Amino acid sequence: MxxxxxxxxxxxxxxxxxxxxxxxxxxxxxxxxxxxxLKRDIEEDELAANKAAAEACPVGVIHIMDNETGERLV
Ligand code: SF4
Incomplete structure (x- = not known):
């Protein structure tokens, strides 16, 4: 995973x-x-750029889940 x-x-x-x-x-x-x-399953080196994309979304429809802790990061 x-x-x-x-x-x-x-x-x-x-x-x-x-x-x-x-x-x-x-x-x-x-x-x-x-x-x-394009890619929903990402690793550490892809986190920062996708977190920036999620945080920039004005309607908050992008979220990122940490699969180890179950925590929603965005
Ligand atoms: S509204 Fe859609 S296109 Fe705009 S930042 Fe959010 S996900 Fe991206």
Whole structure:
């Protein structure tokens, strides 16, 4: 199992693209104007950039779970 898991409520995405601005490596805008996450299961070296994407989202639809502790980081 990966160290962290990203959850993304795509229905709630308003297409602000802040996530993509913060982390182009793992977030893309879809043709319907909503974001897509490329990789949900991430490791330590991918945490900071995905945390920045989650924290930048104005509607808070991106969350990151620590799979070892069960803690929700964002
Ligand atoms: S920042 Fe949030 S609302 Fe904006 S595109 Fe990304 S997920 Fe959607």
């Amino acid at each position: 990966a160290k962290y898991t990203i959850t993304f409520d795509r229905d709630g995405c308003i297409g602000a693209a802040a996530c993509v601005s913060e982390n182009e490596a793992n977030w893309r805008m879809g043709t319907d104007g909503k974001a897509d996450v």
